[in-house]
Amino acid sequence: MRSQFLKRVLDKVPGKKIFGLYRFLPCFFILGAALEFSMINWRVNNQVNFYHTYKKRRAEEVAKIIHAAQTQTQSVSSSH
Structure with missing residues (x-):
């Protein structure tokens, strides 16, 4: 049941015919940028x-x- 739901959600992402799996690349780029931003700007105990x-x-x-x-x-x- 979960795999069917996941398949339907992933199939709704546009660009399947043209880009195939590469259509998810912008999402991964944004996630990587968010991770990098958090590593630079978020501090633990306002020190580290x-x-x-x-x-x-x-x-x-x-x-x-x-x-x-x-x-x-x-x-x-x-x-x-």
């Missing part, structure tokens, strides 16, 4: 959002790489 967390983690990774390179350079120069 997805991009803040990503930038912080990326900065920590870069700092570790720089620190490792500096300690390696110091150990090489002190051994000579």
Whole structure:
């Protein structure tokens, strides 16, 4: 019963003959844009959002790489 209802709803979306399955692409584009908007603008506890967390983690990774390179350079120069 549900699959029949879903089939009827999906068949009512225009453009089936011309675009086939691709007629749903604008819907997915809009959903993706809404997800991206929410990740950028919605904050948890007015402090943290997805991009803040990503930038912080990326900065920590870069700092570790720089620190490792500096300690390696110091150990090489002190051994000579």
